[in-house]
Amino acid sequence: MADPGATWLARVAAAVGPAHVLTDPADVEPYLVDWRGRYKGRARAVVRPGSTEELSALVRVAAGARIPLVPQGGNTGLVGGATPDGDGEALVVSLSRMRRVREIDVANATLTVEAGLTLAEVQQAAAAEGLLFPLSLASEGSCTIGGNLSTNAGGTAVLRYGNARELVLGLEVVLPDGQVLGALRGLRKDNTGYDLKQLFLGAEGTLGIVTAAVLKLYPLPRSRATALVAVPDVQAAVGLLGDLRSALADRLTGFELMSRFSLDISRRHHPDLPDPLPGHAWYVLVQADDPRAGSSVGDDLETALGAAAERGLLADATLAQSDAQRARLWALRENISEGQRREGPNIKHDIALPVSSIPAFLPQAERALLAALPGSRLVIFGHLGDGNLHYNLSAPEGAGAAAFMEHAGMVNRIVHDFVHAFHGSISAEHGIGQLKREELPRYKSAVELDLMRRIKRAIDPHGIMNPGKVV
């Protein structure tokens, strides 16, 4: 054929079936923009392989023709990691047809799934066997497990179960040359050389495309206790965390910090939500779980909170007396983001710090931000149990969106410089993608950046895997 592009696209179509190569602009459009509409790219086509073998064949074609590939799962990312760039050269590779539960091994407490299943479907497959897959995110109904693993997703249960990385025993990956790394082992100990799967977990698709994984499962919680706790200050919240860890160990599954203002905006837009402990500056939502029905976890939490109160670590507390009350306490936490959205323009950060540094970080960063942008309002909440805060700035009341958002670069710089000074991370759980790629050199050492690039070159020498992301 005269058009070499047509030649390789025909070979891609032969690999995956012509019906699964989308080129009609109306079909392709949804894959070219991230769900928040912040990134928009172009692509030659969207390809939807139905199996690892088909994906391998298509990557071989792309590698031969040096066609960039942009893997995409549920397209729920927050950093533009699954959106192609603007030059229109790339193929978007959607994993949406690879949706098999390959195996569930109850005795080994493992589940082998393909990348295109949603996180909720993975949770359901485990629950159907009486087991828990503990990763849990706001977007779990639409994000895919492949995306979760490629971004090393976090969420609310990291305190107890770790990040996505910690939940993986085995991985299958299509490499940039089309070869398949088949390492779907369900082993809890394996020291036979480098742990290759670690390379691809959290690499945001820049080293290969995750197609399947062996996941760790846990006992399902069968009793649960939830408390809203008012604390005198953040230092006390950190002390309370230590006390509850000692008292409950791994039965402590949630420890969410909320500032009074973050509760206020949650309730301002949901006035039906309770305000059981009015008049305090900081709150913690505590959750504890036990695998046994009818366990003493509620009594144990109450006892531990009583002891903490005697140590001055809490000002007041209320325990949910029913699942309905529990849901309403969690709704306070879960509606902060929505409340903030309705409150007007805002600038968000996804930061992590050593838990011990958070009490010193907060006032320093606040002082600098209020000096730079007087009247702006801090919305501080997040997973204090693992040091991850959603540290956001809402515009002063009545401020225009455009004028406020002009300051985003300056605000990011202030926040991230403080985070760096306190040995923290500028991306705790959302990743780098396009959004923070240019910021990395400011906060990572030259040695780290060089090592990342060496890894990238060693595994993807032609740079076809998700170019322009991360490294």
Added chain:
Amino acid sequence: MADPGATWLARVAAAVGPAHVLTDPADVEPYLVDWRGRYKGRARAVVRPGSTEELSALVRVAAGARIPLVPQGGNTGLVGGATPDGDGEALVVSLSRMRRVREIDVANATLTVEAGLTLAEVQQAAAAEGLLFPLSLASEGSCTIGGNLSTNAGGTAVLRYGNARELVLGLEVVLPDGQVLGALRGLRKDNTGYDLKQLFLGAEGTLGIVTAAVLKLYPLPRSRATALVAVPDVQAAVGLLGDLRSALADRLTGFELMSRFSLDISRRHHPDLPDPLPGHAWYVLVQADDPRAGSSVGDDLETALGAAAERGLLADATLAQSDAQRARLWALRENISEGQRREGPNIKHDIALPVSSIPAFLPQAERALLAALPGSRLVIFGHLGDGNLHYNLSAPEGAGAAAFMEHAGMVNRIVHDFVHAFHGSISAEHGIGQLKREELPRYKSAVELDLMRRIKRAIDPHGIMNPGKVV
């Protein structure tokens, strides 16, 4: 100078101080042989840097002169990974002078230590603050934390706390060119690019030298329950594991399988040890821990064992009623290796399997081994909770050592081929080193081996880091 060797050795001496470059054969000798005396090598010298800066300087000299470096911690490894080869070109780099506790952060539940501290010293540093560093090995009094991390050590608490890899938040590494990767972050969430520390954990010193780490700490257990359980067969033991996981969740910290014969040889050489449940084929030693003093963990274990008995998963059980009884039950388990040593020549394996495959693996492997070596005696015990068995063969009674050990290659082949057929690992926790390097190509795919080599070349292009090990 005329001797270029003298030139660079002088520069090494300048980097670390002449007193810390050992060249006298009597001083060097202990570093050239592994503790079991299976590997013996030669070296130009032993160098003992006192700080990361000194190590960095010496690696720069070695890199420039292309001198191989063999890092060595406590020299307690089982696969020859810390012993130089026989060509006498290498420097042994002992981390024994890098022994500082750099920081303990109680509120962040982290401990920052240098590589040369022994594991026991690390445990003690944590315990002094009321916290637990849970890694625990037979050699903990002499193995070093740097070696533990470089080999991704396992041990008896992996069921609950994971391998060494899972216990690390941050790492400092001297790279093969002498640059220092300074990533000593104490963060539980950090998604800012590739997780570089994972490369060096378990790499057995072939990619760089680990000099310090930020370790995760846990609440100290303050109440404990221990039971010896007789099970009708290994399938029942696997069922019991699932039941206890559901009943106790992460309070279940130990689940050790022992065959009757392994108990017999433990007791044969320690007749004072108890035999509370005689006449069964298989036993499990169960341990459960709770961070609270006076918790219900003992009652909970007893209740769970009662329920398992009703399901036919156990034949008999006894709970330790005192710490002394607990110690004597554990002594049954801990003396198996010594009992086996006294029983005569033996061939050992450190294998992992999906827990669910172990009941099918055992009779198949046993049949093949007894057909190949009639009269030989299987000594089967290990960490069933994480699928890791020490699967050993003792010579027939009265057999000569030399004649029996001639069959080691054949026995290894039979065992490892069955392990591979059941999707297991030929090295669960001991690593590859020199011992299993030649076996890797039989059990790892060409894709995996190629990726390992690409990583090695990318990070250590001149191959000076622990050559001849792993890859």
